[in-house]
Amino acid sequence: MRVLKALAAVSLFLFSPAVPSLHARETDLRPALPATAQAVLVEAEGFAQRGGWVVDPQFMDQMGSPYLLAHGLGRPVADAATEVEFPAAGDYRVWVRTKDWVAQWNAPGAPGRFQLLVNGRPLETTCGTEGAQWHWQDGGSVKILERRVRLALHDLTGFEGRCDAVLFARDPQFTPPNQDPEMAALRRVCLGIPEQPEPAGEFDFVVAGGGIAGTCAALSAARLGLHVALIQDRPVLGGNNSSEVRVWLQGARNKEPWPRLGDIVAELEQPRRAHYGPTNTADLYEDDKKLALVRAEPNIRLFLEHRANAVETESGKILAVVAQEIHTGRRVRIAGRWFADCTGDAAVGALAGADLEIHP
Template identity: 50%
Template sequence: MTTSYSEKTTMRPSLRKLLAASCFVGIATWATASPASILVEAESFEDLGGWKLDTQFINEMGSPYLLAHGLGTPVSDAFTTIQVESTGLYHVWVRTKDWVARWKAPGTPGVFRIAFNDSYLSQTFGTEGTHWHWQYGGSVELPKGNNTIRLHDLSGFDGRCDCIALTSTKQPPPDDPHILPAWRRTLLELPETPISHGPYDLIVIGGGYAGTAASISAARMGLTVALIQNRPVLGGNGSSEVRVWAKGLIRRGKYPRIGEVVEEFRDNAKKSPGTYEEFGDSKKEAIVRAEDHIDLFLNMHAFDVDTEQGQTHIKGVTALDTRTNQVHLFTGRLFCDATGHATIAYKAGAETVMEPNGRMGMSNMWAWADTSELQEFPETPWALPLTMDDFPYPRDHHGQWFWESGFDKDPLHDAEGIRDWNLRAVFGAFQAMKNGGGSKDHTNAHLTWVAYIGGPRESRRVLGDVVLSQEDIVSKREFSDGCVPSTWSIDLHYPKEQYAAKFPDNPFISIAVHDRRVDRSFGYPVPYRCFYSRNITNLFMAGRCISVTHKALGTTRVMQTCGMMGEVVGKAASVAIRNHETPRGVYENHWKELAELLCLPGKAHRETPDAPLEIPDDVMPLAGSDGPPTGIDPVGLANRLSGTIQDDRDATYQGAWQTGHGLKGYVGHGYRYAPAGSHATATFTL
């Protein structure tokens, strides 16, 4: 682990309480001096119009915010109504930023105006400030009673609004990040005591493939589960918001039943990025809500934990409702960090690691279309100044995974900057296509989609009892608790030199370097001991943040593999609850019981952890160790023919045979072919 550094939680619960108390002292003067102050959170607007709710960067800037992501076309207005207690003159402050100012880029793309009662302020917002700050908007006379507010986008290029403060004096609101949260709570008149939920058997934080599968798996084993997701949809990178198709083969290896839950909800994308419909957001949510034992909490951002027993045991998780700003407390016996960034593990004081440099980056993919009519695209002087030679041409009308940056940037505290750099790259490329050297060939080209939610690949990882390495995988080291089959190559991303020269400090095009010594058929069985924290006694993890090295992450990080981790964690949690054990105790004392559960169909269920198991009639057929057939099922074919099938994999080969999958109608997992005149032979033994 010489290439990593450890991170420890630096703020313990007692210190947080002390800080909160000092915050209230700090805001008392401001609140007393401005008794008529009104705070309007943008995310709580009654009608968001075309503005997007962006919750990715709460840990950085303290709040969700609205984003005018219109791809160069102004989005429709966001609208709300506020109650004003007394007629008077109010000073208007808007928390916003000029999102390209940090790079001293020309122009101000994210501009918008605000109207009160359909009368616009003279100030244009989003024109100043390299960081989030309060921009003064002048004053407005408001009558007592109902008053309307509109956010009016002027550009369609990612203007952003956090909140609006109305004050009776011109004194600006606090900007200190230690004071601002408590000040918000006071003006919003939110209760000091969080809304309580639980106790649950298992609380899963993160609703990507790993968290979704963990929740379903645990619920079907009779556990009560809370699934907390900070977006309005499930799926994470495999949702319509990010549109990365799910990779990693499932239903194979030592326990070929693992992966059946993933198969129920996985996407149907034909390429990456695919279409909105292919990612099946509603299907994922419907499958989760059909489980009686799961309470699903969408738009809920978990940001803190309560610990006990010498700070090694989690009691609860605190989360923010991203639409109302109300705080919720979830208590439970077991927890699963499926956040990708190990957010909950880090807050709990778990031992974590993160590469100091050379990490894989974040992608924001995009798509465009050829239309039958002339299409205009605005000039974007603030975007990266690109020519057609500065980026790989987006063939097949989409910018793929390799539109990736942030390799040596901070993925935890500057994720917004990484995302915004990606946006500058995408808009700069399309500017070159439309208004630059590619204009003659793209007169009818139209930008149809750009992901504003970033797809990160790597940040913190939690240390477990086993830290899986590249050498473990390629040498096929056997662990007694190996279970989840990882079939993806060891796939690590680096800046592509061809496109890195122009922006050496932050290249935006990557190349994948593959170590293909991973068994693609059977898979490498990732140990269960990678799925729980070595020092937090009741914490599981699933997804990108499991206990692996940077290089081993190259194979384990793909979504269907992460989903299978969740399936194992869900069943392990049921063993822990049944036996009053810790995650480590499941391995040390009850591994046989967990192994038996891993052999059950994905739809097997029980009403409580101690109830009898029930196997429904519609379970998936048991796959073999190399996975389900990709062609005609040889067993079914043999039954229909009342005969015996000898698959090509049963033969002995000599000569230049190759494996193929392209010609449909084959039996089993593929076919073999040899060049004409090669004199290659295949021998079958009957």
């Protein structure tokens, strides 16, 4: 549990496992939270048990953090749960950052409905039922009797419910900020994240994206003697060819005039296949084998569950990539001599100012 305290009765609490307590000056907190709004902020991606909910980082560049997604294909997923220590018992107003993901098409039904359970009891408000954009949905008031509280996200539909964060405020008039820079400042203060990213080293070759292209590039460079950083925003490598997406490796390789082109792909390839459908199970994609191959290379430093979402340039040349850790929000600066954009959507190139065209 990460705790920040200030002298003027301002306390922010953010659940984040295995992180020491941090302390902030009173002046550090004022831009993010009024002194009257003693509050508890819980980031959904920091829940200790995620149940059937999954972390979705693909929009964290726009949102500032990932969120939890109830991807159940029509079957409600198991609850995500965590425990949070409140500064004091009492009445709190609850805010849940979410959205109705079909509202932008004026579609009825709010398929992403879920409940927030406080010590096993649901709020009266059903979450995910309003607003086409991310916002703080008012969850009403709740009485906290004991400082140690168990929270749970209870999916009602299995159809992509979304939760970014939960905030409890002692001041019933306080509304949490929803836009940057105020939103970013609130998160930064709560997480104890410095304004500047922490240095993570200098490398010969920095690869952003751990799909098949990025993994092969990193392995090849490392075996040629380069000091390599491989950045991947998922808990597994392989991208489409992982248990998360389940697309088989395809394409012509080991052909003349480049008969060795494809050797590393062959190392990653799975020996067993199944037709798409119920038999196309996660174990067939051998995520552990991909991770083992990368971790066996002494010249590779793997930044797993880090998202490359900023770059430093000078005179049109990339000097470093800044990557944000998925669960804690902490940022690191990864400097390099050469860079490979294997993100799948040219994110690093676009951030560096390269020509970019987007076609429907």
